[in-house]
Amino acid sequence: MKGIKGKIITITSTKGGVGKTITTLNLAGIYSNLNYKVLVIDLDLYSGAVATHLNSNNDKTIFNLAEDLANNRYEKVEDYIFNYDDKISIIAAPKDPRMANKIDIKYIPLILNNVVYKYDVILIDTSHILNEINITAIDNSDMILYIFTNDTFDLKNTRSFISIMNDAENKNYYTLLNESVHPDKKYYSLYEIRSLIKNNIDFNLPSTMYIKNIDKYILEGKVLIQNKNLTINKMAYEKLTNMANTLIGKGDKND
Numbered sequence: 001m002k003g004i005k006g007k008i009i010t011i012t013s014t015k016g017g018v019g020k021t022i023t024t025l026n027l028a029g030i031y032s033n034l035n036y037k038v039l040v041i042d043l044d045l046y047s048g049a050v051a052t053h054l055n056s057n058n059d060k061t062i063f064n065l066a067e068d069l070a071n072n073r074y075e076k077v078e079d080y081i082f083n084y085d086d087k088i089s090i091i092a093a094p095k096d097p098r099m100a101n102k103i104d105i106k107y108i109p110l111i112l113n114n115v116v117y118k119y120d121v122i123l124i125d126t127s128h129i130l131n132e133i134n135i136t137a138i139d140n141s142d143m144i145l146y147i148f149t150n151d152t153f154d155l156k157n158t159r160s161f162i163s164i165m166n167d168a169e170n171k172n173y174y175t176l177l178n179e180s181v182h183p184d185k186k187y188y189s190l191y192e193i194r195s196l197i198k199n200n201i202d203f204n205l206p207s208t209m210y211i212k213n214i215d216k217y218i219l220e221g222k223v224l225i226q227n228k229n230l231t232i233n234k235m236a237y238e239k240l241t242n243m244a245n246t247l248i249g250k251g252d253k254n255d
């Protein structure tokens, strides 16, 4: 038991496939390399991919955790955690999406309370739907990383997301423009994007961070940033490290 409260960071978006899961896991890799203990919670309840990405052989998921809490069968949170290595652990999403419907969201803050003193950083991966689950995650996080792409619809929805956050007087968010997912999509300039979303772009993963044959590396079941078979250029590594530090309140934004 560490005894110091960890930072809870939710990674979210309003469009699917913008790189939330890969960014979440790369951040986990960076925090681990910085010697922090990290827990990744997969709150993409209907189509979670964290366990698959890490070739986890967990039998318990967040569904069992919530169910056991509800039925007084819960003993300790470790029973539901898969340790990827000695620095990175996960709580997996349900294996069957039908179980996702059965999870009572009121247990999510309770689950977070049970882990927040045991890890330095808790990363919550989410779906792109601003539903009760994501709102609960956002409300219970110290920081939100909102990811979007250079795409007309995505930018429109990003603007709405930002205005929702502003209406709720929630200033604890950073925006990340991910150009590494669709490197050829560069229709809007950074200047135009800023005016379209009416906000700053806090971080940017450039198109040079596009990984050819990414599926080959994903299938290896390792955090990409830590995969020795993959050459991550120094600039990309520094960008991710800078973002990781900023998200936990260390270091400056540099973009």
Ligand SMILES: Nc1ncnc2c1ncn2[C@@H]1O[C@H](COP(=O)(O)OP(=O)(O)OP(=O)(O)O)[C@@H](O)[C@H]1O
Residues within 6 Å of the ligand: 013, 015, 016, 017, 018, 019, 020, 021, 022, 023, 044, 049, 126, 127, 128, 180, 181, 209, 210, 211, 212, 214, 215
């Ligand atoms: N740096 C990259 N280089 C190449 N392809 C990438 C990169 N990052 C992401 N992708 C591609 O984009 C896909 C979506 O990434 P990811 O699963 O992280 O997005 P997501 O936002 O979590 O998606 P979902 O909304 O479905 O959960 C990946 O499977 C991969 O094919």
Ligand SMILES: [Mg+2]
Residues within 6 Å of the ligand: 020, 021, 022, 044, 049, 125, 126
């Ligand atoms: Mg995902």
